[in-house]
Each structure stands twice: as C-alpha cells, then as structure tokens.
Amino acid sequence: DGGITQSPKYLFRKEGQNVTLSCEQNLNHDAMYWYRQDPGQGLRLIYYSQIVNDFQKGDIAEGYSVSREKKESFPLTVTSAQKNPTAFYLCASIPSSGRGHNEQFFGPGTRLTVL
C-alpha cells in the first residue's frame, strides 16, 4: 500500500546532539512538508519542498535543516541550535503544487524527546 512512513515512532536524544528524522513516501508526490506540534497546540510549518533539490523555510525553521535529494525522501535534522526540540514531528506530502485540490497526506509522526 502507498503511504508516508516516519521512523522511528519514538526517539530519545541527549541535549546537544543532532538527530535526523526520516520521512519516506511511495505516493509519487512532488511536495513534502515538515511540521512540529507541541502539546495542545496546532501544527507549525518547519520546512517544505515543492520539488527535488529545492526547499523553503517555513515559519519556524531556525535550528532545523532538511535535504531533498530524492523525490521519495525528505529527512529533517534537528540540530543542537534548536533550543526546545522536544515535540511531535509530522511529515506530509501532496501530489503536486498548484494543480487540483489535492489533500495533504500525513505520516504517523515521530515523538522526539531530548533529555
């Protein structure tokens, strides 16, 4: 079945360490997104990519980095510069930008806890 996978479901890291969250989709979608969600809050956009080898900062990009070397993959690195990295991270994708009312598909999320 097609879908978006994020791994791992739960991730623990020590403060000061960089950590990379995986997001893979086999839906042949062009655009991919990373969101952060804190308890009781909505989703905040970190980075998005409309096409391979191109990505744009969202509303809260500081302390994060991404790459989009393949259409299927959009990994997010949480760097030591991110002051409060403990959160629920969601990856999403849509078929293509600017065409049709394509719904956004979300992965199951990764819950990152920095100790």
Place this chain on the structure above:
Amino acid sequence: DAKTTQPTSMDCAEGRAANLPCNHSTISGNEYVYWYRQIHSQGPQYIIHGLKNNETNEMASLIITEDRKSSTLILPHATLRDTAVYYCIVRAYPWGRRSSDMRFGAGTRLTVKP
C-alpha cells in the same frame, strides 16, 4: 491570508450530530475551506473541502454560508471514534509556495460521549 477561528472544545453525545463551527471572515475569493482531523498522537486526516457550495462525502457534510465568512462541519451520527481535534483551514487555489498555505491552528477538540 485568511485566518480561522474555532471554539477550543466541544462535546457531543454518541449517535447525535456534531456541528463544528469555523469563522473565516477574511476569506478571499480564491480560498477554499478545508477540514482535517487529528486523533491523538496520529497524523491529521483529510475530511472534506469546499468553496461556496455545500459538500457531502462519506465522512461529513460541509455547510458554507452565502457570504463565505463561516462554515460548519457536520458529522451526522457521531461515534466514540470521532473524538479528535478538528482543524478548519483556508487555502488558496491554486495554492502556491507560501508557507501560509499550509497553516493549521489549534483546532476544536471534539469529545464524543457515550
């Protein structure tokens, strides 16, 4: 870009209709209304979208006022599994590169009670 206002929380009795309101008074002509829901610790799930006509699918109905400044998502026969946070989002069509196109607010926490 249009922003949305939703009540923080609502309760609904199992088997009854759940009516979730959303205010989007600054919506512009090329913006559609989308609804998603998020069950605890899962990714959000698309429910329905519309421009100005009422829409219905297997999950819900969407009623948009004539002036398009507000809308209501209706779950006709709520079940316990409908307990979730419901997000109302306005999005321009064709949607573009702006990060605001994908902005989710705090949503409404719907609790369906037995």
